[in-house]
Amino acid sequence: MEKYKIVRLYFDNFSQRVIKKNLTGEQAMAHCSDPETSSSTCTNPTGILRTKNKGAWFDSFTTQ
Numbered sequence: 001m002e003k004y005k006i007v008r009l010y011f012d013n014f015s016q017r018v019i020k021k022n023l024t025g026e027q028a029m030a031h032c033s034d035p036e037t038s039s040s041t042c043t044n045p046t047g048i049l050r051t052k053n054k055g056a057w058f059d060s061f062t063t064q
Helices: 025-033 045-054
Strands: 004-010 016-023 057-063
Touching (some): 025 057
Antiparallel strands (some): 004 016, 004 057
16 A cells, blocks of 8 residues: 655745655545645644745645
C-alpha cells in the first residue's frame, strides 16, 4: 500500500517542511481538506500566528 506525507509549503520564501508521514491516501486527503490547513482559510490562533510570522502557506500531500 502506498504511503503519503504532508508537506507545508510557504509562498514568501518557497520553503517547505514535512509535517506528517506514513499516511494513507484517505488520511492525507482528509488532512488537506481541513480549512485549517491553509493560510487563506484558517481561523485558529496557531495558523493565524504562522501566517503573520511566515506569510501565506498551505498543506499538500505527496507520496513518500
